[in-house]
Amino acid sequence: MSTPVLPARDRAGRIYKPAIGSRLRPLLWVILIGFALLAANGFYLSSVTALTWYLGTTQQTFLYMLMVALHLFLGLVLVIPFLIFGFAHLATSWKRPNKWAIRYGLILLGAGLVTLASGFILVRIGGFLTVTDFGGLDVGIPQAMRRSIDFAANSHGIGAG
Numbered sequence: 001m002s003t004p005v006l007p008a009r010d011r012a013g014r015i016y017k018p019a020i021g022s023r024l025r026p027l028l029w030v031i032l033i034g035f036a037l038l039a040a041n042g043f044y045l046s047s048v049t050a051l052t053w054y055l056g057t058t059q060q061t062f063l064y065m066l067m068v069a070l071h072l073f074l075g076l077v078l079v080i081p082f083l084i085f086g087f088a089h090l091a092t093s094w095k096r097p098n099k100w101a102i103r104y105g106l107i108l109l110g111a112g113l114v115t116l117a118s119g120f121i122l123v124r125i126g127g128f129l130t131v132t133d134f135g136g137l138d139v140g141i142p143q144a145m146r147r148s149i150d151f152a153a154n155s156h157g158i159g160a161g
């Protein structure tokens with residue numbers, strides 16, 4: 001004899017239809033895992049910066065340079081999935097009855113947008129930035145990344161710019 005599976009219901013007794021369907025679910029995983037990696041990596045970067053400040057000597061190793069590159073890469077590749085997920089989920093959940101979920105969702109979306117935008121602003125205007133000439137084209141790349149390219153190139157006997 002099998003037990004019938006009852007549909008999930010909310011507190012008002014209405015049948016619960018998940019707010020995130022099968023098409024948005026993979027994107028949700030991409031942004032959850034992506035932001036978790038970005039946060040862990042950012043924690044490492046800020047701890048190296050704090051240690052440099054505390055000891056007064058640079059603690060920026062080659063690993064740190066790679067982590068800066070990873071941070072920029074993750075920030076860059078997460079923008080599009082985050083925007084697609086955030087605004088698609090906003091459109092499909094806007095009329096749902098749970099008004100607090102909508103309010104908190106909007107705050108979460110706003111916080112995510114501010115986080116990503118602040119990264120772009122830091123890369124463009126921070127002390128972090130140096131403008132390098134690549135074949136007549138001025139390209140702004142972070143100083144730490146530039147140093148990691150130089151380091152990698154020199155250690156292979158190539159020598160960059």
Ligand code: HEM
Nearest residue numbers: 018019020086089090093094096098101102105106108109
């Ligand atoms: C971009 C950041 C956001 C993330 C990561 C996120 C994530 C989630 C998740 C995992 C759920 C549960 C899904 C389910 O039960 O099937 C959910 C539910 C929901 N979200 Fe979002 N959300 C975000 C933004 C928003 C925004 C901007 C709104 C505004 C309309 C919103 C409104 C809702 C509503 C109404 C529910 C259903 C709550 C319920 O059924 O009681 N969310 N969200």
